[in-house]
Amino acid sequence: MENYNPNNAIANRPIYKIHGFERRAKKKEFSSLKSLVRNYWHCRQMEKDMTDFYGGQDGYPMSDEKAAIMFEKFKKDMEAMQLLLDEKIDYEI
Numbered sequence: 001m002e003n004y005n006p007n008n009a010i011a012n013r014p015i016y017k018i019h020g021f022e023r024r025a026k027k028k029e030f031s032s033l034k035s036l037v038r039n040y041w042h043c044r045q046m047e048k049d050m051t052d053f054y055g056g057q058d059g060y061p062m063s064d065e066k067a068a069i070m071f072e073k074f075k076k077d078m079e080a081m082q083l084l085l086d087e088k089i090d091y092e093i
Helices: 007-011 021-054 064-086
Strands: none
Touching: 021 064
16 A cells, blocks of 8 residues: 555546546437538438438428427527537546
8 A cells, every 4th residue: 555645536526516437328319410510501301302302191291490499499409419518527536
């Protein structure tokens, strides 16, 4: 025990409330949600172009109003997850 450093116990404590494998899974989910938000309108426009070219069915593609509502929901989910991942543990020293 002569190489024991008591500061290692402090340095190796988790910083965030969500840590370990759970944090890793949440970050992957956050990354895919962020990608979806970033590319949403591009994919939406491609969908509209394809239905114009090949023809669509009733209710497909969805209306622009529904698409905007869905986009806002994705954005809210992304912001909520970002806040969750940014929560730190307050250690009293």
